Structure formats: structure tokens, C-alpha cells
Amino acid sequence: MRLIQITDAHLYADKQARSRAGVPWRHLQRVLQAVIMEQPDLVVFSGDISQDETATSYTLAYEAMSQLPCPWVWLAGNHDQPALMLETHPLHEEVALPPWRMLLLHTQVEGEPHGELGQEALASLSAKLKGDERPTLIVMHHPPVDVGAAWMDAIGLQDRDAFWDILSAHPQVKVILFGHAHQAYAQHHRVGEHDVAVYGCPAISDQFMPGAKHFMIDEASRPGYRIVDLKDQQWDTWIERVTV
Template sequence: MRLVQITDAHLHADIDARSRAGVPWEHFQQVLAAVMAERPDIIVFTGDISQDETPASYTLAKEAMTALPCPWFWLPGNHDQVELMRAEHPLLDEVDMQQWRMLMLNTQVAGQPHGELGSERLMALTEQLEADDRPTVIAMHHPPVEVGAAWMDAIGLQDREAFWQVLSAYPQVKMVLFGHAHQAHAQHFEVGESRIGVYGCPAMSDQFMPGAEAFAIDEASRPGYRVVDLSGEQWETWVERVDV
């Protein structure tokens, strides 16, 4: 099974609106075209669909995504309006991927750039993991690990230690996919008896400078997406970049 992750489109109602390093709508279309060529079975969009938080920005995204040849799912980022998303396309907590499943975590803290799960969401995650021991992918917006850029690490998942404490009891969790960082990231995080793959994804819009102390755009980098091939309880994953 092939899962493709896209993230951080930062769309505007105005399709000609510019970001710091390009036109988000143009980048979005070009990345989607490249994703389509990967022949994915499932696509997950890990947040920050919109930049201006308008109904029209979500309509643009939904209409473009509807042309994809496979099921797709999304979750909110810190810039998103949950009710506007839900009005266009369902927000699910879980996706059945046959031998695998994917849990979709909402890490949004309304009005804040950082993320948090909180006690209720962590309890719900525990209940989900108790209910099914199939190999599991967790998708979320905010990084649950440090990515090496000081300013970004300050606005990642604030209760990451509690998150990893929950996962320590459930070895069926094999990987975590996140957005928000606007850069590729890959590491293995050891918790309990597990060694969990933790992966960040290039944005569909502007790329952020790896290792930066303060906010900085990486103008030399390109938008992209992450491919995850699942087979049995094993996986392979890599990042593809798109010329824009």
C-alpha cells in the first residue's frame, strides 16, 4: 500500500496571492500533479491547508483534491479553521488501511502557533491504541520531536513527553508523520521497547531553513511530499521534490 503525505499548502481565496517564495496555489497544483503520478492508495494532508482562513481557500483545496484517484484525508494545522474544513470534507480520527491503520491527531491550540494534545486527546489516543493492535501510523501537524531549528522547536508539540509516554505502551505504533516544520525530517525515536520512525515533510508552499535560530525561508529548496510504502509490518519512506 502506498501512502503519500502532503502538508502546509497555505492557500488563499485569491489564487494569485503570493507567499514569501512563490504563489501557493501554483505550488499546490504542481505538487498534486506529481503526487498523482505516484499512484497512491491513500493521501494524508497534515494541516495548514489555508493561510487566510477563508471558506474559499478550503473550497479550492477540496475541489483540487477531489480529482485525485484515491481516498484522501486531512487534519487541521495551527492556521486552519476546523469548522470550515469539516464543511468541505470529513475530519476523521482514524483511517482503515487494511493491514495497517492511521490515527489522525488534532494538535491545534486555537489562536496559537504551537501544538498540544491535552489530557482528553491523550486519553482518546490511549483508547484507540487499546482497541486495535494492527501496525499503526500516527499523523499530526505539530512535530513531536525537535527538528533542530530553535524557533520551530519552540512552537512544536508542547506536551510531547506525555505523547511519547502514551506510545511507550503500544509497540504497534510504527511511525509518526508530521507537518508544520516546512522541511524534510527523519529520525528513529526509541520509547519503551519500540523504535518509532518520525518523519517530517516538505511544505507544498514555502520551505523553512533547516537549523535556523530564527525564522528564515530556504529559497534554494523546493516544495515536495513524502511517500510511504507499507508492506506487512515493514515500510520504506522517502521525500520527493517538485520543480516549480
């Protein structure tokens, strides 16, 4: 089972609109061309699809994603409008990836750059994990860990302690994928008596400078995507970059 993560396109209604370091629509096209060559079984778009939060930006995203030869799912980031997304394409909470399953968590706090799950979503996550021992991969927009850039760490998942407390009782959770940080990340997070692999992904749009104290663009880096090959209880994962 080959899963590919893409993230943080920050599209505008205008295909020619520029971000700080390029044209998001052009970047998305190049990334998807490369993704198609990887022959994925599923693509997950982990938030910040839009920058201007317009219905047209989601229509453009749908137009681009329709090129894929496989199913795809998306979730909202802090810049997104979930209602507009839902009008364009479903918002899934769970996807079967036999023998794995993938849970998609909504971490958006309306009007805020940081993320939270909240008590209701945390309770729902706990309930979903109880009694289901399938190896589980979680996708969320906001990082549930510090990535090492002070300004980004301040706007990550705010209720991460409660999140990790739930996971401590569920060793079937093997992998977490996140967006938002606009950079590659890979660490094993110790929780309870087991480790969880936590991975970040390069953005489709601008890349952020790793380790920066303040907001800074990494102009030397390139857009990319993450490949995750799922096996029975194991996985392989790596980052690929594209030239735009």
C-alpha cells in the same frame, strides 16, 4: 498500500496571491500533478491548508484535491479553521490501511502557533491503542520531536512527554508523520523498549531553513511530498520534490 503525505499549502482565497517564495495555488497544482503520477492509494494532507482562513481557501483546496484518483483525508494545522474544513470535507480520526491503521490527531491550539493534544485526546489515544495490535501510523500537524531549528522547536507539540509516555506501552505504533516544520525530517525515536520512526515533510508552500535559530526561508529548496509504502509490518518512505 501507498500512502502519500502532503502538507502546509497555506492557500489564499485569491489563486494569484503570493507567499514569501511563490504562489501557493500554483505550488499545490504542481505537487498534485506529481502525486497523481505516483498512483497513491490514499493521500493525507497534514494541516495548514489555508493561510487566510477563509471558506474560499478550503473550497479551492477541495477543488484541487478532487483531481486525485484515490481517497484523501486532511487534518487542521495551526492556521486552519476546523469548522470551515468540516463544511467542505470530513475530518477523520482513523482510517484503515489493511493490515495497518492510521490515526489522525488534532494538535491545534486555537490562536496559537504551538500544538497540544490535551488530556482528553491523550486519554482517547491510549484507549484506541489498548487491545488493538495492528501496526499503527500516526499523523499530526505539530512535530512531537525537536527538528533542530530553535524557533520551530519552540512551537512544536507542547505535551510531547505525555504523548511519548503513552506510546512507550504500545510498540504497534511504528511510524509518525508530521507537518508544520516545512522541511524534510527522518529519525528513529527511542521510546520504552522500541523505536518509532518519525518523519517530517516538505511544505507545498515556502520551505523553512533547517537548523535555523530564527525564522528563515530556504529559497534553494523546493516543494515536495512524502511517499510511504506500507507492507505487513514494514514500510519504505522517501521524499520527492517538484519544480514550480
